Amino acid sequence: MPDNWGFVLAAYGLAAGVLLAYWRFLARRERDLRGAAERNRIAPVSGHPGPEPASRTPRA
Amino acid sequence: MRRAFIVVWKDLLVERRSKETLNALFFFALLLLFIFQFSLGPDRERLAGTLPGLLWLAFILNGLLGLGRTFVVERENDCWEGLLLSPGDKSAIYVGKLAGNLLLMLVVEAILLVLFAFFFNLDLGGALPALAVVIGLGTVAFAAVGTLFAAMTAQVRARELLFPVLLLPVQAPVLLATVKATEAVLLGEPLGSVAHWLKLLAAADVVYVAVGVLTFDFVLEG
Amino acid sequence: MTRLVGGVTLAALAAGLVMGFGIAPREATQGNVQRIMYLHVPSVWVAYLAFAVVLVASIAYLIRRAEAADRLAHASAEVGVLFTGLTIATGSIWGKPTWGTWWTWDARLTSVAILFVMYLGYLLLRGMIEDRERGARFAAVLGIVAAFNIPLVHFSVYWWRTLHQPPSLMKPGPGTMPGIIVTALLVNFVAFSLLYVYFVARRARLLRREAEAAG
Amino acid sequence: MIPEPLIRVIGLRKTFGNHRVLDGLELEVRAGEAVAVLGANGAGKTTLLKVLATLVRPTRGTAIVAGHDCAKDAEGVRREIGLVAHGSYVYEDLTAAENLTFWATLAGLRLSAAARAGALATVELDRAADERVRTFSAGMKRRLCLARFVLARPRVLLLDEPFAGLDQRAKKWLEEHLASFKTGGGAILMTTHSFGRELAVADRIAILAGGAIALDTARGALSADDVQRLYALHAEDVS
Numbered sequence: 113m114p115d116n117w118g119f120v121l122a123a124y125g126l127a128a129g130v131l132l133a134y135w136r137f138l139a140r141r142e143r144d145l146r147g148a149a150e151r152n153r154i155a156p157v158s159g160h161p162g163p164e165p166a167s168r169t170p171r172a
Numbered sequence: 173m174r175r176a177f178i179v180v181w182k183d184l185l186v187e188r189r190s191k192e193t194l195n196a197l198f199f200f201a202l203l204l205l206f207i208f209q210f211s212l213g214p215d216r217e218r219l220a221g222t223l224p225g226l227l228w229l230a231f232i233l234n235g236l237l238g239l240g241r242t243f244v245v246e247r248e249n250d251c252w253e254g255l256l257l258s259p260g261d262k263s264a265i266y267v268g269k270l271a272g273n274l275l276l277m278l279v280v281e282a283i284l285l286v287l288f289a290f291f292f293n294l295d296l297g298g299a300l301p302a303l304a305v306v307i308g309l310g311t312v313a314f315a316a317v318g319t320l321f322a323a324m325t326a327q328v329r330a331r332e333l334l335f336p337v338l339l340l341p342v343q344a345p346v347l348l349a350t351v352k353a354t355e356a357v358l359l360g361e362p363l364g365s366v367a368h369w370l371k372l373l374a375a376a377d378v379v380y381v382a383v384g385v386l387t388f389d390f391v392l393e394g
Numbered sequence: 395m396t397r398l399v400g401g402v403t404l405a406a407l408a409a410g411l412v413m414g415f416g417i418a419p420r421e422a423t424q425g426n427v428q429r430i431m432y433l434h435v436p437s438v439w440v441a442y443l444a445f446a447v448v449l450v451a452s453i454a455y456l457i458r459r460a461e462a463a464d465r466l467a468h469a470s471a472e473v474g475v476l477f478t479g480l481t482i483a484t485g486s487i488w489g490k491p492t493w494g495t496w497w498t499w500d501a502r503l504t505s506v507a508i509l510f511v512m513y514l515g516y517l518l519l520r521g522m523i524e525d526r527e528r529g530a531r532f533a534a535v536l537g538i539v540a541a542f543n544i545p546l547v548h549f550s551v552y553w554w555r556t557l558h559q560p561p562s563l564m565k566p567g568p569g570t571m572p573g574i575i576v577t578a579l580l581v582n583f584v585a586f587s588l589l590y591v592y593f594v595a596r597r598a599r600l601l602r603r604e605a606e607a608a609g
Numbered sequence: 610m611i612p613e614p615l616i617r618v619i620g621l622r623k624t625f626g627n628h629r630v631l632d633g634l635e636l637e638v639r640a641g642e643a644v645a646v647l648g649a650n651g652a653g654k655t656t657l658l659k660v661l662a663t664l665v666r667p668t669r670g671t672a673i674v675a676g677h678d679c680a681k682d683a684e685g686v687r688r689e690i691g692l693v694a695h696g697s698y699v700y701e702d703l704t705a706a707e708n709l710t711f712w713a714t715l716a717g718l719r720l721s722a723a724a725r726a727g728a729l730a731t732v733e734l735d736r737a738a739d740e741r742v743r744t745f746s747a748g749m750k751r752r753l754c755l756a757r758f759v760l761a762r763p764r765v766l767l768l769d770e771p772f773a774g775l776d777q778r779a780k781k782w783l784e785e786h787l788a789s790f791k792t793g794g795g796a797i798l799m800t801t802h803s804f805g806r807e808l809a810v811a812d813r814i815a816i817l818a819g820g821a822i823a824l825d826t827a828r829g830a831l832s833a834d835d836v837q838r839l840y841a842l843h844a845e846d847v848s
Contacts, residue, residue: 116427116491123430123487127437127480131589134476138596145603178714182700182707189702189741245700253664254698258715259688265715317539324532330522338519338536341512342543345550352554372549379542387535390456393528527666608627 175260179268180275186245187276197238197280204230205287216292224354227288228347231311232340234280239318240335242269243326252326256392266319266388270381273315281307294358302357306366309373310350316380317342323391349373396595403592406585410436413578421575430488432578436586437481438506444474444590445513445541452537455530461605462598464530467537469597471516473590478510501555505547512540526605614639615689615765615796616661620670622820623656630656632820634670636798640764643787643797645808645828647840648817654800655694657817658767661798662692675764691758694769697750698757701743705734705753708742712757724760732756733782748779755786766790768799772807784810804833804840816843 187193208226212219219226246252255265285303289296296303321339325331350373353366363370414432421428451467454460485503486496497503516536523529616638623631630653638644648654659665660672663683671678677685699708706725713720729735732752742750751771758766766787772780787797787810801807808814808828814836816824823843831839 116425119427119487119491120429123433123484126483126487127433130476130480130483134593138593138600141600142596142603145600145607149603149607175715175717178711182703182711185707186700186702245702249698249700250695251698251700253662253692253694254712255715256664257662257687257690257692258712259684260715260717261684320535320539324519324535327528328522334519334522338515341508341515342539344508345543345546348550348554368553372546372553376546379546380539383539383542387456387538390531391535393531 173264175264176268176271179265180272183245183269183272184275193238193241193276194279197234197276198283200237201230201234201280201284201287204233204284205291209291219292223288223292223294224351224358227284227354228310228351230284230288231277231281231307232314232343232347234284235277235311235314235318236336236339238276238280239273239315239322239339240325240332242273242319242322247326262389262392263385265392266323266384269323270315270319270384273319274311277311277315278308281311298360299357302363303354305363305370306350306353306357306373309370309377310346310353313346313373313376313380314343316377316384320380320384320388320391323388346373346376349376396592396599399588399592399595403585403588406581406588410578410582410585413581418575418578419572424492427488427491430484432582434481434484434488435579436582437477437484438502439583440586440590441474441478441481441506441509442544443587444470444477444594445509445544447594448474448513448516448537449541452534452541455534456538461530462602464534465598465601465605466594467534468520468530468601469594471513471533471537472597473593475510475513475517476593477586477590478506478513481506482510499555501552504555505551508547508551509540509544512543516540526608615675616798617673618657618661618670619672621657621660621667621672622669623653623660623665624668629820631660634817634821636815636822636825638765638796638798640794640796641791642812643791643799643810644813644815645811646798646800646815646817647804647836648800648802650802652817653820654802654817655769658692658694658769658798658800661686661765662690662694662767663687689763690765690767691755691761691763692767692769693751693754693758693771694767697747697754699742699745699750699753702741704739704741705729705745705756706738708753709756709760713760716757716761718760720760728756728759731759732786747774748776751775752779752782764795766795766797766799768797770801771799772801772803780807804836808833808836814839816840818843 208219208230212222212226243252246255255262285296285307288294318339321335321342325335325338328334349369353369353373356366356369357363410432414429418429418432420426447470448467451463451470455463455467482503485500485506489498489500489503490496493500516533519536520529520533523532614637616636618634618636621631621634622629634653634657636644636646636657646654646657656665660667660679661674663679663686666680671680673679674686675689677683677689679686698712700711703711706729709725709728710720713725726735726738729738732755734749734752734756737745737749742753745753771783771787775783791797791810791812797810799807799811811828814824814826814828814831815822816839824839826839828836
């Protein structure tokens with residue numbers, strides 16, 4: 113029965129790739145957030161009452 | 173229960189006055205027949221094998237159209253908040269809407285069945301009662317989740333897209349069961365032979381209606 | 395805290411690899427391609443675990459409206475979809491050499507595929523609703539409906555693929571395999587479960603930060 | 610004995626996304642009293658009404674209507690209030706009588722034909738009872754909405770710019786009807802952004818600006834111009 117190591121490596125390689133990508137996705141999002149938080153602390157956006165949101169029921 | 177009945181009464185009255193949904197669905201059913209013929213070729217023998225699938229495909233497509241409009245009358249008349257503000261538990265509204273949808277679905281399915289029998293030269297005579305059981309069980313499951321998801325997507329911007337995307341995967345087991353059961357019934361086998369499929373459909377009905385009744389309050393809150 | 399869990403998870407994954415490739419013997423009939431099992435079966439387990447957590451968290455959210463429950467449901471659903479996708483991919487890679495085709499409507503693969511589409515819809519629903527509170531509520535309801543749907547999917551797909559007699563629910567459990575393989579599998583189960591916990595913890599924390607930033 | 614407040618709002622805050630519409634709003638309305646909330650468009654008048662009507666959940670603070678907390682006991686509140694907002698909650702394909710039958714039954718009331726006819730007569734819609742609401746004017750639709758509350762008899766009326774779009778006759782009718790509702794011991798909270806006759810029925814005027822009540826004063830002998838001046842004083846400097 114041929115060992116098909118190629119398929120085994122493909123499966124594990126794909127799994128490792130996907131999991132790593134997801135880990136990096138989480139790390140990147142966290143870094144972006146921390147960056148944004150700093151920018152907010154340095155120059156906070158001036159609070160002013162914008163327009164009232166549309167009423168809750170959707171218009172057809 | 174009177175409260176559920178008044179919801180059905182109102183929906184039927186609005187439907188009788190505006191006649192929008194039923195006409196559209198009838199016309200859509202006819203259209204489906206032509207599309208099946210054109211796309212799958214006229215010779216009937218080849219289609220015979222896939223007939224149960226075609227029948228339920230037509231039911232599902234019609235269902236998507238019909239169920240998707242469950243709360244259109246509330247949205248167009250701006251009565252959504254009115255439903256929310258009327259005191260008393262909201263599952264009566266769900267039961268009312270579900271009953272209305274069930275009626276609508278069964279009427280359209282009956283029409284489709286006649287059209288199928290006519291176009292595909294089916295003699296349904298013997299199998300009709302058994303078929304009715306299968307269609308009934310399947311449609312209840314379909315309408316129960318459809319009504320709940322219609323309420324959920326009624327206020328979302330991309331509702332025409334979201335409703336089928338959410339409903340169809342959930343309906344996969346019901347579709348498998350109904351097509352398999354219909355196939356057996358059309359081949360003349362007794363209902364007993366598909367008892368396990370019917371048990372699954374009955375279980376699905378109970379589960380979906382119960383979940384619908386219990387969670388409808390949270391969905392109506394909008 | 396999550397850094398610690400991360401470390402332990404890495405160690406456990408490494409142990410799983412060692413068990414899977416080093417200790418577990420070459421399987422007689424299929425050959426080494428069978429080692430994909432140490433990846434495929436644990437990810438199915440994690441997927442079902444994730445969707446069970448989504449159910450519990452969704453019910454908790456509807457009862458107590460606790461933001462944390464909603465975030466847990468969202469994070470667990472996302473990780474669940476990730477592992478469901480992984481299960482399908484590894485399953486078809488494993489299927490190619492053994493059954494000759496990438497995709498077969500094998501009962502297990504089909505039910506996992508249906509779950510994948512169902513919970514992808516869950517994530518889509520979350521993405522499409524701007525109002526956070528309403529999105530959480532609708533997602534909770536969908537999380538419950540989807541979870542109750544899983545047994546129905548299981549039975550219907552099994553009967554659909556294996557014709558008339560309804561087989562036992564359990565997949566060919568580890569019971570029928572020699573001890574060493576079972577241990578290797580169990581180690582990987584633990585490793586993948588830890589990975590699940592780690593990912594959910596990080597994702598939930600990210601959701602909390604995003605909420606605070608917007609809040 | 611001071612009549613117990615039917616509406617109590619304590620430290621109410623409501624944010625949509627990161628935009629704070631209401632912040633630290635305090636308000637009380639007693640039985641038999643009508644308060645008109647005056648404010649520019651977007652000041653949060655409608656949001657305040659929607660919080661009290663349990664359509665929107667407060668981000669912080671509490672709102673209590675007829676002894677029920679709007680967030681915790683929404684059902685209790687819903688039994689006690691009548692909301693007349695822009696959407697007048699009518700099905701245009703149904704007739705006035707059918708609309709009443711539907712809403713009354715849905716609210717759990719046993720509606721006799723006589724009671725229905727009586728309610729329609731009270732709002733002077735008895736002649737249009739069997740006509741479809743599609744043919745109704747804005748004023749008639751609003752009166753049909755009020756007819757529902759003649760039947761349900763809530764203790765609190767929440768009105769969102771009730772006089773907008775009404776002709777003189779309808780305005781006079783509404784004024785009398787609200788006055789009789791007040792003497793019956795009900796509380797009224799209405800919003801408006803005009804200074805005209807609408808304020809006649811109000812016992813107090815509350816100016817909403819910057820997400821909170823900037824001024825809360827008895828209407829007394831204030832003329833329309835006094836109110837306008839007060840509004841300009843309080844509303845402008847805050848926003």
